[in-house]
Amino acid sequence: MNNSTVTHAKIKRTVIELVQGDITEQDVDAIVNAANNTLLGGGGVDGAIHRAAGPGLVAATKKLGGCATGDAKISGGYNLKARHVIHAVGPMYRVGDPNSPKLLASTYRRSLEVAAQNEVKTIAFAAISTGVYRYPLGESAKIALQTVCDFVSAKNSIKLVRFVLFTEEALAEFQGALDTMTRERDDLNYA
Numbered sequence: 196m197n198n199s200t201v202t203h204a205k206i207k208r209t210v211i212e213l214v215q216g217d218i219t220e221q222d223v224d225a226i227v228n229a230a231n232n233t234l235l236g237g238g239g240v241d242g243a244i245h246r247a248a249g250p251g252l253v254a255a256t257k258k259l260g261g262c263a264t265g266d267a268k269i270s271g272g273y274n275l276k277a278r279h280v281i282h283a284v285g286p287m288y289r290v291g292d293p294n295s296p297k298l299l300a301s302t303y304r305r306s307l308e309v310a311a312q313n314e315v316k317t318i319a320f321a322a323i324s325t326g327v328y329r330y331p332l333g334e335s336a337k338i339a340l341q342t343v344c345d346f347v348s349a350k351n352s353i354k355l356v357r358f359v360l361f362t363e364e365a366l367a368e369f370q371g372a373l374d375t376m377t378r379e380r381d382d383l384n385y386a
């Protein structure tokens with residue numbers, strides 16, 4: 196599956212892209228996996244990334260010692276085009292729990308920090324927590340875009356942040372959140 200329906204926006208020197216596609220096929224420095232606390236693989240995008248990367252990936256993640264919710268750790272990309280996989284653990288969504296948005300924002304922020312520390316210039320995110328962990332897509336999109344915009348506007352090292360949305364619905368929700376955010380922020384504009 197190739198990427199389709201690309202939307203570009205720009206914030207300072209960073210391009211924000213929305214595409215519908217498969218994250219395992221992305222030719223970027225790092226892809227961000229929606230992992231669980233064990234980092235040993237699972238279903239959804241985690242399973243797809245482990246299948247595409249091959250057995251070297253789980254051998255590497257076994258050495259990472261797990262990961263707390265809201266945090267992220269990095270490994271090589273093995274058979275993927277991406278040189279790195281950033282394993283990020285989002286929260287399970289709980290209705291009305293103020294920790295859910297805080298933890299989701301932390302997951303995106305920590306992924307970007309780990310990326311910047313490893314000289315990652317181009318990064319692709321899956322929509323963390325929006326599958327098995329049941330985070331509503333629209334709410335997750337707002338948090339994801341806000342966190343990315345705040346990070347790149349303060350720190351300019353990442354050139355491209357691509358959100359790879361698996362379904363038309365996910366793309367539409369991210370598109371809606373990006374439309375709102377371009378109206379709300381002076382520093383974010385469609386390119």
Ligand code: APR
Nearest residue numbers: 217218229231237238239240241243324325326327328361
């Ligand atoms: N490329 C991009 N996005 C994908 C792909 C793919 N190949 N496959 C699935 N997705 C999307 C889903 O449609 C969803 O929007 O990734 C998003 C996240 O869904 P999940 O993979 O279910 O991740 P999450 O909700 O964070 O749950 C994490 O699932 O399998 C496990 O080990 C993982 O236990 C952890 C849990």
